[in-house]
Amino acid sequence: MSAAPAGGRRPGERPSGPPARPPAQRTGAPRPAADTSGAAPGAAPPGPVALAPAPGLWPALGAVYRAQLSRARVARIPLLFVATFQSLGILVLLRGVVDPGPGEAARAVVAGSTVLVVAFVALNLLAQHFGRLRASGGLDHYATLPVPAAAVALGTAAAYASFTLPGAAVTAVTGSVLYELPMGGLWLLAAVVPLAGAALAGLGAALGLLAPRPELATLCGQLGMSAALLLGVLPASRMPAPVQLVRDLLPSTYGVEALAAVLRPDPQWDAVAVGLTVCTVAGAAALALATWSYRRAATR
Template identity: 80%
Template sequence: MSASVPHPLAPAVRLWPSLRAVYVAQLSRARVARIPLLFVATFQSIGIMILMRGVVDGGTGDEARAVVAGSSVLVVAFVALNLLAQHFGQLRASGGIDHYATLPVPAASVALGTAAAYASFTVPGVIVTAVSGSLLYQLPLGGLWVLLAVIPLAGAALAGLGAALGLLAPRPELATLCGQLGMSAALLLGVLPAGRMPEPVRWLRELLPSTYGVEALAEVLRPGPDWGSVVANLGVCAAVGALALTLATWAYRRAAISRVF
Protein backbone atom coordinates (compact mmCIF):
# COMPACT_ATOMS: atom_id res chain seq x y z
CA MET A 1 0.00 0.00 0.00
CA SER A 2 1.47 3.29 -1.02
CA ALA A 3 1.93 5.94 1.64
CA SER A 4 -0.56 8.77 1.48
CA VAL A 5 0.83 12.05 0.29
CA PRO A 6 -0.24 15.02 2.41
CA HIS A 7 -1.99 17.77 0.53
CA PRO A 8 -0.19 21.09 0.53
CA LEU A 9 -1.64 23.78 2.73
CA ALA A 10 -3.45 26.67 1.14
CA PRO A 11 -1.32 29.75 0.74
CA ALA A 12 -1.59 32.30 3.52
CA VAL A 13 -3.94 35.18 2.82
CA ARG A 14 -2.00 38.34 2.10
CA LEU A 15 -2.56 41.52 4.07
CA TRP A 16 -3.79 43.86 1.35
CA PRO A 17 -6.44 41.60 -0.29
CA SER A 18 -7.83 40.65 3.12
CA LEU A 19 -7.76 44.29 4.27
CA ARG A 20 -9.70 45.30 1.17
CA ALA A 21 -12.29 42.57 1.81
CA VAL A 22 -12.79 43.67 5.42
CA TYR A 23 -12.94 47.33 4.35
CA VAL A 24 -15.63 46.71 1.71
CA ALA A 25 -17.70 44.54 4.07
CA GLN A 26 -17.52 47.05 6.93
CA LEU A 27 -18.21 50.00 4.62
CA SER A 28 -21.35 48.29 3.30
CA ARG A 29 -22.50 47.56 6.83
CA ALA A 30 -21.79 51.11 7.99
CA ARG A 31 -23.59 52.58 4.99
CA VAL A 32 -26.79 50.83 6.01
CA ALA A 33 -26.60 51.15 9.78
CA ARG A 34 -24.78 54.45 10.34
CA ILE A 35 -26.32 56.92 7.86
CA PRO A 36 -28.72 58.37 10.49
CA LEU A 37 -25.81 58.84 12.88
CA LEU A 38 -23.79 60.59 10.17
CA PHE A 39 -26.64 63.07 9.77
CA VAL A 40 -26.61 63.57 13.55
CA ALA A 41 -22.86 64.17 13.56
CA THR A 42 -23.07 66.65 10.68
CA PHE A 43 -26.04 68.56 12.07
CA GLN A 44 -24.37 68.63 15.47
CA SER A 45 -21.25 70.25 14.04
CA ILE A 46 -23.22 72.73 11.93
CA GLY A 47 -25.32 73.57 14.97
CA ILE A 48 -22.18 74.31 16.99
CA MET A 49 -20.95 76.66 14.26
CA ILE A 50 -24.29 78.47 14.15
CA LEU A 51 -24.29 78.78 17.93
CA MET A 52 -20.73 80.10 18.01
CA ARG A 53 -21.53 82.57 15.24
CA GLY A 54 -23.42 84.58 17.81
CA VAL A 55 -20.22 85.30 19.76
CA VAL A 56 -17.49 84.94 17.09
CA ASP A 57 -17.11 87.47 14.29
CA GLY A 58 -16.80 86.37 10.69
CA GLY A 59 -13.56 86.82 8.81
CA THR A 60 -10.17 85.16 8.94
CA GLY A 61 -9.47 85.65 12.65
CA ASP A 62 -8.16 82.82 14.80
CA GLU A 63 -11.53 82.29 16.49
CA ALA A 64 -13.51 81.86 13.27
CA ARG A 65 -10.95 79.52 11.72
CA ALA A 66 -10.75 77.43 14.90
CA VAL A 67 -14.54 77.04 15.06
CA VAL A 68 -14.85 75.89 11.45
CA ALA A 69 -11.82 73.58 11.49
CA GLY A 70 -12.68 72.09 14.88
CA SER A 71 -16.33 71.52 13.97
CA SER A 72 -15.35 69.82 10.70
CA VAL A 73 -12.95 67.39 12.38
CA LEU A 74 -15.55 66.80 15.11
CA VAL A 75 -17.59 64.84 12.55
CA VAL A 76 -14.64 62.45 12.24
CA ALA A 77 -14.36 62.19 16.03
CA PHE A 78 -18.05 61.37 16.41
CA VAL A 79 -17.98 58.52 13.89
CA ALA A 80 -14.40 57.23 13.83
CA LEU A 81 -13.68 57.54 17.55
CA ASN A 82 -16.98 57.41 19.39
CA LEU A 83 -18.91 54.93 17.25
CA LEU A 84 -15.92 52.69 16.59
CA ALA A 85 -15.17 52.44 20.32
CA GLN A 86 -18.78 51.36 20.88
CA HIS A 87 -18.63 48.93 17.94
CA PHE A 88 -15.53 47.08 19.13
CA GLY A 89 -16.70 47.17 22.75
CA GLN A 90 -19.98 45.48 21.80
CA LEU A 91 -18.17 43.10 19.43
CA ARG A 92 -15.87 41.96 22.21
CA ALA A 93 -18.72 41.57 24.74
CA SER A 94 -20.97 39.62 22.34
CA GLY A 95 -18.26 37.20 21.23
CA GLY A 96 -18.01 38.66 17.73
CA ILE A 97 -14.23 38.70 18.12
CA ASP A 98 -14.40 34.88 18.06
CA HIS A 99 -15.93 34.99 14.58
CA TYR A 100 -13.24 37.30 13.24
CA ALA A 101 -10.53 35.20 14.89
CA THR A 102 -11.62 32.15 12.88
CA LEU A 103 -11.36 33.95 9.55
CA PRO A 104 -8.20 33.30 7.50
CA VAL A 105 -7.17 36.94 7.56
CA PRO A 106 -4.39 38.68 9.47
CA ALA A 107 -5.35 40.51 12.65
CA ALA A 108 -4.12 43.77 11.14
CA SER A 109 -6.65 43.44 8.31
CA VAL A 110 -9.60 43.34 10.71
CA ALA A 111 -8.45 46.28 12.82
CA LEU A 112 -7.22 48.45 9.94
CA GLY A 113 -10.05 47.58 7.54
CA THR A 114 -12.74 48.40 10.10
CA ALA A 115 -11.01 51.64 11.13
CA ALA A 116 -10.62 52.69 7.48
CA ALA A 117 -14.30 52.00 6.76
CA TYR A 118 -15.51 54.13 9.66
CA ALA A 119 -13.10 56.94 8.75
CA SER A 120 -14.21 56.86 5.09
CA PHE A 121 -17.82 57.08 6.19
CA THR A 122 -17.21 60.59 7.56
CA VAL A 123 -16.18 62.15 4.20
CA PRO A 124 -19.56 63.64 3.16
CA GLY A 125 -20.24 65.10 6.59
CA VAL A 126 -16.82 66.71 6.89
CA ILE A 127 -17.06 68.31 3.45
CA VAL A 128 -20.58 69.65 4.09
CA THR A 129 -19.53 71.02 7.48
CA ALA A 130 -16.35 72.68 6.19
CA VAL A 131 -18.07 74.33 3.22
CA SER A 132 -21.05 75.47 5.31
CA GLY A 133 -18.75 76.87 8.00
CA SER A 134 -16.57 78.70 5.51
CA LEU A 135 -19.61 80.37 3.99
CA LEU A 136 -21.08 81.18 7.40
CA TYR A 137 -17.85 82.77 8.67
CA GLN A 138 -16.78 84.35 5.35
CA LEU A 139 -13.63 82.24 5.08
CA PRO A 140 -11.84 81.40 1.80
CA LEU A 141 -12.83 78.12 0.16
CA GLY A 142 -9.74 77.68 -2.00
CA GLY A 143 -7.74 75.67 0.55
CA LEU A 144 -10.43 73.13 1.39
CA TRP A 145 -8.82 70.62 -0.98
CA VAL A 146 -6.53 69.90 2.01
CA LEU A 147 -9.48 67.91 3.38
CA LEU A 148 -8.27 65.16 1.01
CA ALA A 149 -5.35 64.75 3.41
CA VAL A 150 -6.95 65.84 6.67
CA ILE A 151 -9.84 63.36 6.55
CA PRO A 152 -7.79 60.15 6.08
CA LEU A 153 -5.00 61.19 8.44
CA ALA A 154 -7.22 62.49 11.24
CA GLY A 155 -9.59 59.60 10.55
CA ALA A 156 -6.77 57.07 10.93
CA ALA A 157 -5.62 58.61 14.21
CA LEU A 158 -9.12 58.85 15.72
CA ALA A 159 -10.33 55.50 14.37
CA GLY A 160 -7.22 53.75 15.68
CA LEU A 161 -7.76 55.33 19.08
CA GLY A 162 -11.46 54.44 19.07
CA ALA A 163 -10.76 50.82 18.12
CA ALA A 164 -8.12 50.52 20.84
CA LEU A 165 -10.48 51.98 23.47
CA GLY A 166 -13.24 49.57 22.48
CA LEU A 167 -10.94 46.54 22.49
CA LEU A 168 -9.12 47.35 25.72
CA ALA A 169 -12.16 48.37 27.77
CA PRO A 170 -13.20 45.48 30.08
CA ARG A 171 -16.92 46.19 29.56
CA PRO A 172 -18.90 47.68 26.66
CA GLU A 173 -20.27 50.38 28.97
CA LEU A 174 -16.74 51.59 29.63
CA ALA A 175 -15.98 51.52 25.89
CA THR A 176 -19.01 53.74 25.28
CA LEU A 177 -17.94 56.07 28.09
CA CYS A 178 -14.39 56.33 26.70
CA GLY A 179 -15.71 57.05 23.21
CA GLN A 180 -18.00 59.78 24.52
CA LEU A 181 -15.19 61.35 26.55
CA GLY A 182 -12.89 61.29 23.52
CA MET A 183 -15.50 63.00 21.36
CA SER A 184 -16.12 65.59 24.09
CA ALA A 185 -12.39 66.28 24.25
CA ALA A 186 -12.32 66.78 20.47
CA LEU A 187 -15.20 69.24 20.84
CA LEU A 188 -13.88 71.24 23.80
CA LEU A 189 -10.22 71.30 22.77
CA GLY A 190 -10.67 71.56 19.00
CA VAL A 191 -13.25 74.29 18.52
CA LEU A 192 -11.56 77.01 20.60
CA PRO A 193 -8.23 78.58 19.57
CA ALA A 194 -5.21 77.44 21.57
CA GLY A 195 -4.28 81.02 22.45
CA ARG A 196 -7.38 81.34 24.63
CA MET A 197 -6.63 78.22 26.69
CA PRO A 198 -4.65 77.89 29.96
CA GLU A 199 -1.24 76.24 29.65
CA PRO A 200 -2.23 72.85 31.19
CA VAL A 201 -5.19 72.63 28.81
CA ARG A 202 -2.87 73.33 25.88
CA TRP A 203 -0.77 70.32 26.90
CA LEU A 204 -3.87 68.13 26.85
CA ARG A 205 -4.75 69.57 23.46
CA GLU A 206 -1.35 68.57 22.08
CA LEU A 207 -2.01 64.97 23.13
CA LEU A 208 -5.30 64.78 21.24
CA PRO A 209 -4.75 63.05 17.85
CA SER A 210 -7.22 65.31 16.02
CA THR A 211 -5.43 68.52 17.06
CA TYR A 212 -2.96 68.42 14.19
CA GLY A 213 -5.66 67.87 11.58
CA VAL A 214 -7.56 70.83 13.03
CA GLU A 215 -4.44 73.00 12.91
CA ALA A 216 -3.72 72.08 9.29
CA LEU A 217 -7.29 72.82 8.23
CA ALA A 218 -7.40 76.09 10.18
CA GLU A 219 -4.19 77.25 8.52
CA VAL A 220 -5.55 76.86 4.98
CA LEU A 221 -8.56 79.00 5.91
CA ARG A 222 -6.25 82.03 5.98
CA PRO A 223 -5.95 84.22 2.88
CA GLY A 224 -2.23 83.37 2.69
CA PRO A 225 -1.64 80.04 4.45
CA ASP A 226 1.77 78.92 5.69
CA TRP A 227 2.14 75.69 3.73
CA GLY A 228 5.16 74.64 5.76
CA SER A 229 2.99 74.63 8.87
CA VAL A 230 0.28 72.70 7.02
CA VAL A 231 2.72 70.00 5.91
CA ALA A 232 4.27 69.78 9.39
CA ASN A 233 0.88 69.33 11.07
CA LEU A 234 -0.17 66.73 8.51
CA GLY A 235 3.11 64.89 9.07
CA VAL A 236 2.53 64.77 12.83
CA CYS A 237 -1.05 63.64 12.21
CA ALA A 238 0.22 60.83 9.97
CA ALA A 239 2.73 59.70 12.61
CA VAL A 240 0.08 59.74 15.35
CA GLY A 241 -2.29 57.85 13.05
CA ALA A 242 0.30 55.14 12.43
CA LEU A 243 0.86 54.76 16.19
CA ALA A 244 -2.89 54.65 16.87
CA LEU A 245 -3.51 51.98 14.22
CA THR A 246 -0.57 49.94 15.54
CA LEU A 247 -2.10 50.14 19.01
CA ALA A 248 -5.48 49.06 17.62
CA THR A 249 -3.91 46.05 15.89
CA TRP A 250 -2.15 45.02 19.10
CA ALA A 251 -5.37 45.47 21.08
CA TYR A 252 -7.27 43.28 18.60
CA ARG A 253 -4.68 40.50 18.83
CA ARG A 254 -4.80 40.74 22.63
CA ALA A 255 -8.59 40.56 22.68
CA ALA A 256 -8.67 37.61 20.26
CA ILE A 257 -6.08 35.64 22.24
CA SER A 258 -7.82 36.33 25.55
CA ARG A 259 -11.08 35.00 24.07
CA VAL A 260 -9.35 31.80 22.97
CA PHE A 261 -7.66 31.13 26.30
Protein backbone atom coordinates in the same frame (compact mmCIF):
# COMPACT_ATOMS: atom_id res chain seq x y z
CA MET B 1 -19.62 -49.01 -24.40
CA SER B 2 -16.46 -47.99 -22.75
CA ALA B 3 -16.31 -47.78 -19.02
CA ALA B 4 -16.21 -44.42 -17.27
CA PRO B 5 -12.84 -43.44 -15.95
CA ALA B 6 -12.08 -43.56 -12.30
CA GLY B 7 -13.89 -40.94 -10.25
CA GLY B 8 -17.14 -41.17 -12.29
CA ARG B 9 -16.25 -38.41 -14.82
CA ARG B 10 -16.14 -38.73 -18.54
CA PRO B 11 -13.33 -37.15 -20.60
CA GLY B 12 -13.81 -33.32 -20.93
CA GLU B 13 -16.47 -33.17 -18.23
CA ARG B 14 -16.04 -30.55 -15.43
CA PRO B 15 -16.25 -31.69 -11.88
CA SER B 16 -19.70 -31.32 -10.36
CA GLY B 17 -18.48 -30.42 -6.88
CA PRO B 18 -17.69 -26.94 -5.51
CA PRO B 19 -14.83 -25.10 -7.21
CA ALA B 20 -11.44 -25.39 -5.72
CA ARG B 21 -10.41 -22.41 -3.52
CA PRO B 22 -7.20 -20.51 -4.14
CA PRO B 23 -4.22 -21.76 -2.19
CA ALA B 24 -4.18 -18.64 0.00
CA GLN B 25 -7.77 -19.25 1.14
CA ARG B 26 -7.26 -22.99 1.56
CA THR B 27 -4.37 -22.42 3.87
CA GLY B 28 -6.20 -19.76 5.95
CA ALA B 29 -4.02 -16.78 4.80
CA PRO B 30 -5.63 -13.28 5.26
CA ARG B 31 -7.40 -11.83 2.27
CA PRO B 32 -5.72 -8.66 0.89
CA ALA B 33 -7.56 -5.39 1.64
CA ALA B 34 -9.37 -3.69 -1.19
CA ASP B 35 -7.67 -0.60 -2.68
CA THR B 36 -10.15 2.28 -2.43
CA SER B 37 -7.69 5.11 -3.14
CA GLY B 38 -8.09 4.92 -6.88
CA ALA B 39 -4.32 4.98 -7.37
CA ALA B 40 -2.67 2.76 -9.90
CA PRO B 41 -1.01 -0.38 -8.59
CA GLY B 42 2.53 0.31 -7.49
CA ALA B 43 1.98 4.10 -7.19
CA ALA B 44 3.28 6.00 -4.16
CA PRO B 45 0.68 6.68 -1.42
CA PRO B 46 -0.82 10.19 -1.54
CA GLY B 47 0.57 12.78 0.90
CA PRO B 48 -1.40 15.15 3.18
CA VAL B 49 -3.75 17.61 1.51
CA ALA B 50 -2.22 21.13 1.37
CA LEU B 51 -4.49 23.98 2.47
CA ALA B 52 -4.77 27.14 0.43
CA PRO B 53 -2.27 29.80 1.53
CA ALA B 54 -3.58 32.56 3.77
CA PRO B 55 -4.18 35.88 1.98
CA GLY B 56 -1.67 38.66 2.35
CA LEU B 57 -2.21 41.83 4.35
CA TRP B 58 -3.50 44.02 1.52
CA PRO B 59 -5.99 41.52 0.00
CA ALA B 60 -7.28 40.69 3.48
CA LEU B 61 -7.48 44.39 4.33
CA GLY B 62 -9.54 45.05 1.20
CA ALA B 63 -11.88 42.16 1.96
CA VAL B 64 -12.50 43.30 5.55
CA TYR B 65 -12.97 46.89 4.39
CA ARG B 66 -15.60 45.95 1.80
CA ALA B 67 -17.43 43.69 4.24
CA GLN B 68 -17.55 46.32 6.98
CA LEU B 69 -18.52 49.03 4.53
CA SER B 70 -21.46 47.03 3.18
CA ARG B 71 -22.67 46.08 6.66
CA ALA B 72 -22.37 49.56 8.14
CA ARG B 73 -23.72 51.50 5.18
CA VAL B 74 -27.38 51.31 6.16
CA ALA B 75 -26.91 51.60 9.92
CA ARG B 76 -24.32 54.38 9.90
CA ILE B 77 -25.86 56.83 7.44
CA PRO B 78 -28.39 58.12 10.02
CA LEU B 79 -25.59 58.46 12.57
CA LEU B 80 -23.49 60.33 10.02
CA PHE B 81 -26.40 62.70 9.53
CA VAL B 82 -26.49 63.24 13.29
CA ALA B 83 -22.74 63.94 13.36
CA THR B 84 -23.01 66.46 10.53
CA PHE B 85 -26.07 68.13 12.05
CA GLN B 86 -24.22 68.40 15.38
CA SER B 87 -21.27 70.17 13.77
CA LEU B 88 -23.55 72.50 11.81
CA GLY B 89 -25.36 73.37 15.03
CA ILE B 90 -22.05 74.32 16.67
CA LEU B 91 -21.23 76.57 13.71
CA VAL B 92 -24.57 78.36 14.00
CA LEU B 93 -24.36 78.61 17.79
CA LEU B 94 -20.90 80.13 17.87
CA ARG B 95 -21.69 82.48 15.01
CA GLY B 96 -23.40 84.71 17.54
CA VAL B 97 -20.24 85.23 19.62
CA VAL B 98 -17.44 84.94 17.02
CA ASP B 99 -16.90 87.66 14.47
CA PRO B 100 -16.68 86.59 10.81
CA GLY B 101 -13.47 86.99 8.89
CA PRO B 102 -10.15 85.15 8.72
CA GLY B 103 -9.38 85.59 12.40
CA GLU B 104 -8.00 82.91 14.71
CA ALA B 105 -11.32 82.27 16.44
CA ALA B 106 -13.34 81.89 13.22
CA ARG B 107 -10.78 79.57 11.66
CA ALA B 108 -10.64 77.45 14.83
CA VAL B 109 -14.43 77.10 14.93
CA VAL B 110 -14.70 76.00 11.31
CA ALA B 111 -11.71 73.64 11.36
CA GLY B 112 -12.66 72.16 14.74
CA SER B 113 -16.28 71.58 13.75
CA THR B 114 -15.16 69.88 10.55
CA VAL B 115 -12.84 67.46 12.32
CA LEU B 116 -15.54 66.85 14.95
CA VAL B 117 -17.53 64.92 12.32
CA VAL B 118 -14.56 62.58 12.02
CA ALA B 119 -14.26 62.27 15.79
CA PHE B 120 -17.93 61.40 16.23
CA VAL B 121 -17.83 58.52 13.75
CA ALA B 122 -14.23 57.25 13.89
CA LEU B 123 -13.63 57.66 17.63
CA ASN B 124 -17.00 57.42 19.34
CA LEU B 125 -18.84 54.90 17.17
CA LEU B 126 -15.82 52.67 16.60
CA ALA B 127 -15.15 52.44 20.35
CA GLN B 128 -18.75 51.33 20.86
CA HIS B 129 -18.53 48.85 17.96
CA PHE B 130 -15.45 47.04 19.23
CA GLY B 131 -16.76 47.16 22.80
CA ARG B 132 -19.91 45.31 21.71
CA LEU B 133 -17.89 42.82 19.65
CA ARG B 134 -15.73 41.96 22.62
CA ALA B 135 -18.67 41.62 25.00
CA SER B 136 -20.78 39.48 22.63
CA GLY B 137 -17.96 37.16 21.54
CA GLY B 138 -17.92 38.53 18.00
CA LEU B 139 -14.13 38.70 18.06
CA ASP B 140 -14.07 34.89 18.07
CA HIS B 141 -15.49 34.92 14.54
CA TYR B 142 -12.73 37.19 13.29
CA ALA B 143 -10.11 35.15 15.12
CA THR B 144 -11.08 32.04 13.12
CA LEU B 145 -10.67 33.79 9.77
CA PRO B 146 -7.35 33.31 7.93
CA VAL B 147 -6.62 37.04 7.90
CA PRO B 148 -3.95 38.98 9.79
CA ALA B 149 -4.98 40.84 12.92
CA ALA B 150 -3.83 44.11 11.36
CA ALA B 151 -6.28 43.62 8.47
CA VAL B 152 -9.26 43.31 10.84
CA ALA B 153 -8.34 46.39 12.87
CA LEU B 154 -7.29 48.55 9.92
CA GLY B 155 -10.13 47.46 7.62
CA THR B 156 -12.81 48.20 10.22
CA ALA B 157 -11.24 51.55 11.09
CA ALA B 158 -11.01 52.54 7.42
CA ALA B 159 -14.64 51.58 6.81
CA TYR B 160 -15.85 53.79 9.64
CA ALA B 161 -13.59 56.68 8.64
CA SER B 162 -14.91 56.54 5.06
CA PHE B 163 -18.33 57.73 6.21
CA THR B 164 -16.92 61.01 7.49
CA LEU B 165 -15.77 62.64 4.25
CA PRO B 166 -19.21 63.83 2.96
CA GLY B 167 -20.19 65.27 6.33
CA ALA B 168 -16.83 66.95 6.80
CA ALA B 169 -17.05 68.55 3.35
CA VAL B 170 -20.55 69.90 4.01
CA THR B 171 -19.46 71.29 7.38
CA ALA B 172 -16.34 72.96 5.97
CA VAL B 173 -18.19 74.63 3.10
CA THR B 174 -21.05 75.79 5.33
CA GLY B 175 -18.64 77.13 7.95
CA SER B 176 -16.61 78.99 5.36
CA VAL B 177 -19.77 80.70 4.09
CA LEU B 178 -21.03 81.57 7.59
CA TYR B 179 -17.70 82.96 8.77
CA GLU B 180 -16.66 84.51 5.46
CA LEU B 181 -13.49 82.45 5.09
CA PRO B 182 -11.71 81.67 1.80
CA MET B 183 -12.56 78.27 0.37
CA GLY B 184 -9.61 77.89 -1.99
CA GLY B 185 -7.76 75.55 0.37
CA LEU B 186 -10.63 73.21 1.22
CA TRP B 187 -9.16 70.64 -1.14
CA LEU B 188 -6.88 69.82 1.80
CA LEU B 189 -9.81 67.89 3.27
CA ALA B 190 -8.76 65.02 1.01
CA ALA B 191 -5.64 64.67 3.20
CA VAL B 192 -6.90 65.92 6.57
CA VAL B 193 -9.94 63.63 6.81
CA PRO B 194 -8.11 60.32 6.08
CA LEU B 195 -5.17 61.14 8.34
CA ALA B 196 -7.26 62.46 11.22
CA GLY B 197 -9.74 59.63 10.67
CA ALA B 198 -6.98 57.02 10.86
CA ALA B 199 -5.63 58.47 14.09
CA LEU B 200 -9.04 58.78 15.73
CA ALA B 201 -10.27 55.41 14.44
CA GLY B 202 -7.18 53.67 15.78
CA LEU B 203 -7.68 55.35 19.14
CA GLY B 204 -11.38 54.47 19.18
CA ALA B 205 -10.69 50.82 18.31
CA ALA B 206 -8.07 50.58 21.06
CA LEU B 207 -10.49 52.07 23.61
CA GLY B 208 -13.21 49.61 22.66
CA LEU B 209 -10.89 46.61 22.73
CA LEU B 210 -9.13 47.48 25.98
CA ALA B 211 -12.24 48.44 27.95
CA PRO B 212 -13.31 45.54 30.20
CA ARG B 213 -17.02 46.28 29.64
CA PRO B 214 -18.98 47.77 26.72
CA GLU B 215 -20.36 50.49 28.99
CA LEU B 216 -16.84 51.71 29.67
CA ALA B 217 -16.03 51.60 25.96
CA THR B 218 -19.05 53.83 25.28
CA LEU B 219 -18.00 56.19 28.06
CA CYS B 220 -14.43 56.44 26.74
CA GLY B 221 -15.70 57.12 23.23
CA GLN B 222 -17.98 59.87 24.47
CA LEU B 223 -15.20 61.47 26.52
CA GLY B 224 -12.84 61.37 23.53
CA MET B 225 -15.41 63.03 21.27
CA SER B 226 -16.07 65.67 23.94
CA ALA B 227 -12.35 66.38 24.15
CA ALA B 228 -12.19 66.79 20.38
CA LEU B 229 -15.13 69.17 20.58
CA LEU B 230 -13.94 71.36 23.45
CA LEU B 231 -10.26 71.43 22.48
CA GLY B 232 -10.81 71.73 18.73
CA VAL B 233 -13.24 74.60 18.29
CA LEU B 234 -11.52 76.97 20.74
CA PRO B 235 -8.40 78.98 19.82
CA ALA B 236 -5.25 77.56 21.38
CA SER B 237 -3.98 80.99 22.44
CA ARG B 238 -6.96 81.47 24.77
CA MET B 239 -6.47 78.23 26.68
CA PRO B 240 -4.51 77.80 29.93
CA ALA B 241 -1.16 76.04 29.72
CA PRO B 242 -2.37 72.71 31.25
CA VAL B 243 -5.28 72.60 28.80
CA GLN B 244 -2.94 73.31 25.90
CA LEU B 245 -0.84 70.31 26.97
CA VAL B 246 -3.90 68.05 26.88
CA ARG B 247 -4.81 69.53 23.49
CA ASP B 248 -1.38 68.66 22.12
CA LEU B 249 -1.89 65.02 23.13
CA LEU B 250 -5.07 64.67 21.09
CA PRO B 251 -4.29 63.33 17.57
CA SER B 252 -7.06 65.33 15.89
CA THR B 253 -5.49 68.62 17.06
CA TYR B 254 -2.93 68.54 14.27
CA GLY B 255 -5.55 67.95 11.61
CA VAL B 256 -7.45 70.97 12.95
CA GLU B 257 -4.32 73.12 12.81
CA ALA B 258 -3.50 72.01 9.26
CA LEU B 259 -7.02 72.82 8.08
CA ALA B 260 -7.09 76.16 9.92
CA ALA B 261 -3.83 77.14 8.23
CA VAL B 262 -5.46 77.05 4.76
CA LEU B 263 -8.51 79.07 5.82
CA ARG B 264 -6.42 82.24 5.74
CA PRO B 265 -6.08 84.63 2.79
CA ASP B 266 -2.39 83.62 2.72
CA PRO B 267 -2.21 79.90 3.64
CA GLN B 268 0.72 78.88 5.86
CA TRP B 269 1.99 75.79 4.06
CA ASP B 270 4.76 75.16 6.55
CA ALA B 271 2.17 74.78 9.32
CA VAL B 272 0.15 72.54 7.00
CA ALA B 273 3.16 70.27 6.42
CA VAL B 274 3.95 70.05 10.13
CA GLY B 275 0.34 69.31 11.04
CA LEU B 276 -0.08 66.58 8.42
CA THR B 277 3.26 64.99 9.36
CA VAL B 278 2.42 64.81 13.05
CA CYS B 279 -1.06 63.57 12.21
CA THR B 280 0.45 60.81 10.06
CA VAL B 281 2.79 59.68 12.83
CA ALA B 282 -0.03 59.79 15.39
CA GLY B 283 -2.26 57.79 13.06
CA ALA B 284 0.37 55.10 12.53
CA ALA B 285 0.91 54.83 16.29
CA ALA B 286 -2.85 54.69 16.98
CA LEU B 287 -3.42 51.97 14.37
CA ALA B 288 -0.49 49.95 15.75
CA LEU B 289 -2.07 50.24 19.20
CA ALA B 290 -5.40 49.08 17.78
CA THR B 291 -3.74 46.05 16.15
CA TRP B 292 -2.03 45.09 19.41
CA SER B 293 -5.29 45.57 21.32
CA TYR B 294 -7.11 43.31 18.87
CA ARG B 295 -4.54 40.52 19.23
CA ARG B 296 -4.72 40.84 23.00
CA ALA B 297 -8.51 40.75 23.10
CA ALA B 298 -8.85 37.91 20.57
CA THR B 299 -6.42 35.57 22.34
CA ARG B 300 -7.68 36.02 25.89
